[in-house]
Amino acid sequence: MWRYFVDATVDVIEKEGIENVTIRKVADLAGYTSSTVYNYFQELSHLVFFAAMRFTKNYIDDLPRYIDKGSNTIEKWLYTWECFCKHSFDKPEIYAVIFVNNLGSVPEDLLEHYYKTYRSDLIGLPEPIQSIILEHAFSRRSALYVQQAVDEGLIEGKDVAFISETTMLIWQGMLTTVLNQRRNVTTKEAARQTLDYVYESVMKVIPTDKRKEINVQFK
Incomplete structure (x- = not known):
């Protein structure tokens, strides 16, 4: 699940730019709710960090x-x-x-x-x-x-x-x-x-x- 959300964030970055990443966009792309994303990441900056590393x-x-x-x-x-x-x-x-x-x-x-x-x-x-x-x-x-x-x-x-x-x-x-x-x-x-x-x-x-x-x- 953790990797699934990171990969979804990478997709958002590639399509819209890193400045346009939001929890809602990542959740929608992954097919889950925003609250589910927060079960794996404390805040948006952490999710963006992991995706940026890719x-x-x-x-x-x-x-x-x-x-x-x-x-x-x-x-x-x-x-x-x-x-x-x-x-x-x-x-x-x-x-x-x-x-x-x-x-x-x-x-x-x-x-x-x-x-x-x-x-x-x-x-x-x-x-x-x-x-x-x-x-x-x-x-x-x-x-x-x-x-x-x-x-x-x-x-x-x-x-x-x-x-x-x-x-x-x-x-x-x-x-x-x-x-x-x-x-x-x-x-x-x-x-x-x-x-x-x-x-x-x-x-x-x-x-x-x-x-x-x-x-x-x-x-």
């Missing part, structure tokens, strides 16, 4: 290919940003629901529930990548991965939190700007600008003598 599969499938382009942790991490920007700015409303909007609940709990149900989404992904995806808080996802760069001597431990938080705020700010139409930029331009700002933020904390080890070619 639209991230292309990103998850793409991620290993981007990571493989890097030869060290910083390069790999920057390429994960390229992948994330590509997909998140292509579907900004979807990614805002997952990473920005107020869910009225603990996001980690919702994510754990989601992947218990849709565990197949993770099949074939290397274990380190699974751990990143299963960590919902964006800055913690970054810190979890970037920490390995400390062992490689590319950054200092004190800089992990800084670049994790800073790059997350850059992305959130640009995504919000796009959604609110506060700048006259295309989603492709916004994705590239975000990626450029992320790159510059990271390079600032890398010791000068180590910067030559970072060679990324964004498309």
Whole structure:
């Protein structure tokens, strides 16, 4: 039943857009009453969150290919940003629901529930990548991965939190700007600008003598 309502919500999003999802529409499409939907979901935002996650599969499938382009942790991490920007700015409303909007609940709990149900989404992904995806808080996802760069001597431990938080705020700010139409930029331009700002933020904390080890070619 839980999956049935999530799939119905996905249908509404595909036909009418995520901003037009209502409990009544989902219930009608599934052939049940609104009260039945509330037996499985505390509020609409939870249902929309779970449905939005169904639209991230292309990103998850793409991620290993981007990571493989890097030869060290910083390069790999920057390429994960390229992948994330590509997909998140292509579907900004979807990614805002997952990473920005107020869910009225603990996001980690919702994510754990989601992947218990849709565990197949993770099949074939290397274990380190699974751990990143299963960590919902964006800055913690970054810190979890970037920490390995400390062992490689590319950054200092004190800089992990800084670049994790800073790059997350850059992305959130640009995504919000796009959604609110506060700048006259295309989603492709916004994705590239975000990626450029992320790159510059990271390079600032890398010791000068180590910067030559970072060679990324964004498309």
